Amino acid sequence: MSDDAAKPAQPSKRRRSISYHTASVRNAIVTKFPDALLGGRLRARHIVQPIEIAERTLASANWPKAFDGLRIAHLSDIHFGHLLGPERLMQAVDAVRAVRPDLIAITGDLVDLSADESPLLFEHLSLLKASLGVFVVLGNHDHLDHPRSIVRGARDAGLIPLTDESVRAGGRNGLLVAGIDWSKSIPGCIERLRRCGMARSDLLLAHNPKAFVGAVDREIPLTLSGHTHGGQVARRANRRHNLVFTQRLSAGHYQQGDCHLYVTNGVGAWFPLRVNCPPEIAVIEMRAR
Ligand SMILES: [Fe+2]
Known part of the structure; x- marks a missing residue:
């Protein structure tokens, strides 16, 4: 497959963080160098895997009856950059469009390293449309370089970035969607949730699944991570026996009372290996009980 990697735009003149440089070195060691040694085969094998459409129907007494049957496409961890370029992104965009969702949620790590590539990323993501909107929260990789330009790019592309805020999707009595920015810890996620202002939302978007602890406290019926x-x-x-040892909630669907969490495998990655863990787009139909 000839998926051309995202071409870096003009090199940025801004001073980058230590985290950015650390991630760049890690990327060179675990991805770029081995991939170059193998003549690009690591990357080619990585992006040739079909993107699985994971369909779920979930029910909650907390879900608003007016939105019974709402279909949400959940796309995450694109990691636009060396491993996942425009062609592969277009496959993901086409897959989302094909399921005709009512709402689209993008839960972070839109870019892998550099925000310089985000204009090309958003050129593709601007093709996503849904009647209740396309919502975006940032992940830890989006914070490596220049998060503000990613938020701005999302807004300019017609998406709705949520950074510790809630909005009504679909008018005054619409679905209350909250989105929190990246936080590493449970207390950090809870603090960001508190900043969203509303006592209770209908839907929470959070890159880190640890936010589910706060979502359960607030009886939020659905969290996407x-x-x-x-x-x-x-x-x-x-599949819950996997390489993630720092997260109790690492893959798939979790439920506590009337609160659901879906943790998607995501579309991209920062290192080119997936075993029994295909790239995925989740499509969730929510029912009011
Ligand atoms: Fe990620």
Whole structure:
């Protein structure tokens, strides 16, 4: 497959953080160098894997009856950059469009490293349309370089970036959608949730699945997250036995009372290996009980 990697725009003159440089070195060691040694085969094999459409129907007594049957396409961890370029992104965009969702949620790690590539990313993401809107929250990789330009790019592309805020999707009595920015810890996620202002939302978007702890406290019926990539290497018999050891909530659907969490495998990755953990777009139909 000839998926051309995202071409870096003009090199940025801004001073970058230590985190950015650390991630660049890690990227060179675990991805670019081995991929170059193997003549590009690592990357080619990585992006040739079909993107799985994971369909779920979930029911909650907390879900508003006016939105019974709402279909949400959940796309995450694109990691636009060296491993995932425009062609592969277009496959993901086409897959989302094909399911005709009512709402689209993009839960972070839109870029892998550099925000310089985000104009090309948003050129593609601007093709996503849904009657209730296309919502975006940032992940840890979006913070490596220049998060503000990613938020701006999302807004300019007609998407709705949420940074610790809630909005009504679909008018005054619409679905209350909250979105929090990246935070590493449970207390950090809870603090960001508090900043969203509303006592209770209908839908929470958070890159880190740890936000589910705060969502349960607030009886939010559905939380959508990414970040873990489903562990990338998992046992076939149980995909929750995977390479993620720092997260209890690492892959798939979790439920506590009337609160649901879906942690998607995501579309991209920062290293080119997936075993029993295909790239995925989740399509969730929410029912009011
Ligand atoms: Fe990620």
